[in-house]
Amino acid sequence: xxxxxxxxxxxxxxxxxxxxxxxxxxxxxxxxxxxxxxxxxxxxxxxxxxxxxxxxxxxxxxxxxxxxxxxxxxxxxxxxxxxxxxxxxxxxxxxxxxxxxxxxxxxxxxxxxxxxxxxxxxxxxxxxxxxxxxxxxxxxxxxxxxxxxxxxxxxxxxxxxxxxxxxxxxxxxxxxxxxxxxxxxxxxxxxxxxxxxxxxxxxxxxxxxxxxxxxxxxxxxxxxxxxxxxxxxxxxxxxxxxxxxxxxxxxxxxxxxxxxxxxxxxxxxxxxxxxxxxxxxxxxxxxxxxxxxxxxxxx
Amino acid sequence: xxxxxxxxxxxxxxxxxxxxxxxxxxxxxxxxxxxxxxxxxxxxxxxxxxxxxxxxxxxxxxxxxxxxxxxxxxxxxxxxxxxxxxxxxxxxxxxxxxxxxxxxxxxxxxxxxxxxxxxxxxxxxxxxxxxxxxxxxxxxxxxxxxxxxxxxxxxxxxxxxxxxxxxxxxxxxxxxxxxxxxxxxxxxxxxxxxxxxxxxxxxxxxxxxxxxxxxxxxxxxxxxxxxxxxxxxxxxxxxxxxxxxxxxxxxxx
Numbered sequence: 001x002x003x004x005x006x007x008x009x010x011x012x013x014x015x016x017x018x019x020x021x022x023x024x025x026x027x028x029x030x031x032x033x034x035x036x037x038x039x040x041x042x043x044x045x046x047x048x049x050x051x052x053x054x055x056x057x058x059x060x061x062x063x064x065x066x067x068x069x070x071x072x073x074x075x076x077x078x079x080x081x082x083x084x085x086x087x088x089x090x091x092x093x094x095x096x097x098x099x100x101x102x103x104x105x106x107x108x109x110x111x112x113x114x115x116x117x118x119x120x121x122x123x124x125x126x127x128x129x130x131x132x133x134x135x136x137x138x139x140x141x142x143x144x145x146x147x148x149x150x151x152x153x154x155x156x157x158x159x160x161x162x163x164x165x166x167x168x169x170x171x172x173x174x175x176x177x178x179x180x181x182x183x184x185x186x187x188x189x190x191x192x193x194x195x196x197x198x199x200x201x202x203x204x205x206x207x208x209x210x211x212x213x214x215x216x217x218x219x220x221x222x223x224x225x226x227x228x229x230x231x232x233x234x235x236x237x238x239x240x241x242x243x244x245x246x247x248x249x250x251x252x253x254x255x256x257x258x259x260x261x262x263x264x265x266x267x268x269x270x271x272x273x274x275x276x277x278x279x280x281x282x283x284x285x286x287x288x289x290x291x292x293x294x295x296x297x298x299x
Numbered sequence: 300x301x302x303x304x305x306x307x308x309x310x311x312x313x314x315x316x317x318x319x320x321x322x323x324x325x326x327x328x329x330x331x332x333x334x335x336x337x338x339x340x341x342x343x344x345x346x347x348x349x350x351x352x353x354x355x356x357x358x359x360x361x362x363x364x365x366x367x368x369x370x371x372x373x374x375x376x377x378x379x380x381x382x383x384x385x386x387x388x389x390x391x392x393x394x395x396x397x398x399x400x401x402x403x404x405x406x407x408x409x410x411x412x413x414x415x416x417x418x419x420x421x422x423x424x425x426x427x428x429x430x431x432x433x434x435x436x437x438x439x440x441x442x443x444x445x446x447x448x449x450x451x452x453x454x455x456x457x458x459x460x461x462x463x464x465x466x467x468x469x470x471x472x473x474x475x476x477x478x479x480x481x482x483x484x485x486x487x488x489x490x491x492x493x494x495x496x497x498x499x500x501x502x503x504x505x506x507x508x509x510x511x512x513x514x515x516x517x518x519x520x521x522x523x524x525x526x527x528x529x530x531x532x533x534x535x536x537x538x539x540x541x542x543x544x545x546x547x548x549x550x551x552x
Contacts, residue, residue, distance in 0.1 A: 092359075162396040166458070169352060170409045171386030171465055180412060185399055291399060 029270065036267025039260050045268070048218060049245065054257040058265050060216040063232060064239040065272075068133055068212060069202050071235065072140035077194060080145055084152025084190075089178045108146035113206040115143050120210035131238040136212025140201050147200070151193030155186040184291060192284035199276030203269060205243035213238035214248050242269050305330040305469060305499050306351060311365035313346060313355070320346050322523040324365070328469075333491060333500040335510035335531065338520030339546070344503050347520065348471050351501065352388040353381050369469070389462035393474040395454035397446035397461070402429075402438050405446045405457055409465040424464050431497075432460035433490040452483025456490070463494075470494070472502040476509065488513045507547060511535045519543050 001009075043057060050056030083104075091097040119139030129135045159182050167177030183190075216239065219232045226233040240248065246265045249258045306328040313321040321343045328334050336344040349355045350367060353374065367374050374384055386409075397405050406425045407415075415421060425442065429435040434456035438449070446457050455475060462470055472491075476484035484506075491500055492513050504510050510517055510531065517534040519527045519542070527534065527543045538544045 160396070162392060162394060163398065165354065165357075165390075165392060166396045166398065168357075169354060169385055169390035169392075170461065171382050171384075171389075172409065172412055173382050176412055180408075181398055 029274075032263070032266050032270050036263040036265070039264030040267055044264055049216060049261070050255055052255060054255060056255060056257075056261060058242060058245060058261070058268065060219055061240055061242045061245040061265070062268065063219070064133070064212070064216060065202055065241040065243070067232065068136050068140065068208075068239060068241055069198055071133060071137035072144060072201055073194070073198060075137060076141040076144045076148055076197075079141070080148035080152050081190075083145075083149040084156060085178060085183070087149070088153045088156035089174075089182065104146045104149055107142070108150065111206075112143055112204060113209075115139060116207035116210045118142070119207065124211055130236065131211065131213030131215075132236045133212060133239045134235040136208050136239060136241075137235070139207050139211045140204065143204065143207050144197050144201050148193060148197050151197070152186075152190055155189035155193065156182055158189065159185050187291060188284045188288035191287055192280045195276055195280035195283060199273045199280070202276065203243050203273050205241070205247050208241055208244050209247070212241060212244070214240050214244055216240040216245070242272075303330045304328065306367070306369050306501075307371075308350075308367040309365055311347070311350065311367060312363070313343075313350065314362040315358070316360045320523055321350075324525050326518055326525055326528060328499060328501055329516070330468075330499050331495050331497075332515040333495050333502060333513055334516045334518060335514035336501065336503045336518050336520060337505070337507065337510050337546075338526075340505075341522075342520040343523040344518075344520040345473055348473055348501065348503050349390075351469070351471055352385050352390050354390065356381065386465050387467050388469045388471060389465060389467035390471045390473070391455070391459050391462055391475050394478055395451055395458050397449075397454050397457050399445060399447050401443045402446045402449070402457055403442040406460050406464050408461065425460075428460040428464040429457070431463050431490075431494060432456045433486055433493075434460060450483070452479045452486065455479060455483070456487060459487070459490070463498075467498065469499045469501065472500065474503050474505060477505055484509070507535075519546065521546070 045057060045062060046059040047055075047057030048060050049058060087097065087100065091100070116139060119135060119142065123129045123135040123138050124131060127135075129138075163181055163185065164177055167181045168174065172180070217237060218230065220228070220230040221232055223231050224233055225231050226235065228234060229237065231237075242265055246262055246269065249255070249262050249265075253262070255261065304327045308324060308326050311321055311324040311326075312319060324343075324347055326347075336348060338344045346355065350363065351369075351374075355361055355363070363375065369384070369388065373379070398408060400408070403425055404411075406428050407421045410421065410424060426435065426439075429438055434453055437453055438457070441448075446454060449457065455478075459470075459475075476487050479487070488509055491502070494500065495515075502510075502514065514531045516528065517531045518525060519534070519538075519540075521542055527538060527540045529539070534543065535547060538547065
């Protein structure tokens with residue numbers, strides 16, 4: 001076999017592997033969507049679930065998923081930005097920072113069910129937050145923080161050191177250089193990572209079963225006072241999310257249309273996660289073009 | 300020609316860990332002149348240049364002794380405001396390093412962060428800086444396009460404009476044209492000569508013709524020492540030291 005034939009063979013093998021991956025993804029998506037989409041109607045998306053009779057929806061679970069996501073991101077985005085900036089721009093190379101990095105790596109490889117049990121013991125029991133949105137958001141932060149921090153650190157580290165020198169040499173302080181030059185330059189990468197992280201959080205079930213709970217009490221969508229017990233915004237109410245709901249109806253659902261509800265909910269979940277992924281790509285590219293080409297703010 | 304000393308340095312030593320990279324440099328710079336620092340790679344000229352705006356401070360494990368003064372003020376005194384120092388002593392690097400923002404934003408970035416908001420002032424600074432850096436004609440219609448869309452030579456001139464916009468007294472250039480083609484290089488060289496009425500320029504260069512053509516004084520570094528420092532015309536025609544003569548005639552380095 002000569003070099004050209006080897007090359008052809010290798011290319012063929014690589015194409016086959018690539019198409020296999022695409023095939024798996026495509027058939028998975030097709031299966032879930034074909035099973036689930038017929039069920040997805042406006043009514044399905046907006047009505048509460050029913051435990052014993054057919055015709056229930058996923059309205060509250062859907063709302064819970066988004067609310068929990070927003071709260072979790074509100075906590076983890078600033079923390080991960082701070083930690084990432086520290087590790088990339090300020091931390092010296094010593095045993096302390098390598099300990100921090102190792103901890104982050106270990107944290108990011110913990111199984112989510114373990115993180116969930118930890119959250120149950122600490123937030124639900126110890127801090128007496130109960131099964132609540134707050135416990136769920138905190139445990140999602142624990143789950144998400146290492147990956148986001150890693151993403152911020154790597155996005156910043158990929159900016160050339162010449163840019164830092166340029167900023168400092170212009171008489172900018174280190175803080176100004178980091179916040180006004182390096183972070184803006186890294187923003188497309190950071191944003192993409194954040195959105196992908198959001199997608200991961202949105203689909204998370206195991207960490208939430210013991211923290212945000214498995215029940216979705218009726219909500220009063222006319223009262224948005226966060227201290228009112230049935231308010232959608234109340235952070236101390238239990239909140240079953242979409243992913244947890246799918247797990248629950250498949251393991252102990254007793255409504256007659258459990259299979260259909262599960263299929264519909266799965267379709268909605270997967271569409272949401274897909275939207276997060278696609279928007280991450282689009283948004284990252286868009287932001288990069290905006291940052292680098294056209295004149296921005298007031299120019 | 301003015302002969303006021305703007306920067307003085309006495310017995311400057313610099314150590315990377317154990318290694319002594321600068322071995323006692325005495326060197327004074329005259330205001331409104333172009334001084335060229337030449338010498339083979341590793342001779343310490345870039346290291347010395349980066350002492351003058353304290354860019355070496357970022358390097359771990361470094362030790363600096365001696366006395367460097369700008370306008371008579373010790374720039375390594377504990378009370379020195381490094382940020383302020385770097386506003387007075389600007390720097391242009393070997394590789395053009397514009398920020399990935401628009402040309403306009405690149406030029407005014409320093410001023411904007413210093414709090415200048417008046418658009419008329421900013422517009423004026425953009426125009427005058429780009430004109431002084433000899434890149435206005437090429438950029439005036441595309442000010443709001445990315446600086447990265449420019450050629451390397453244009454990028455480097457925008458970087459110089461960015462430094463000029465902060466109005467430093469001294470501009471340090473670390474091999475500013477070594478990554479550029481000859482035409483861009485000569486444009487920058489010509490521009491530097493025009494700038495010396497308003498600025499003091501100190502330039503590291505590997506290009507002997509460039510040093511000979513554009514500088515007023517030349518300092519020759521070898522192995523961490525300053526071998527010879529004299530007026531450029533004299534240095535290139537009748538150097539005092541044998542090493543200088545060997546170097547400019549291409550016998551080593």
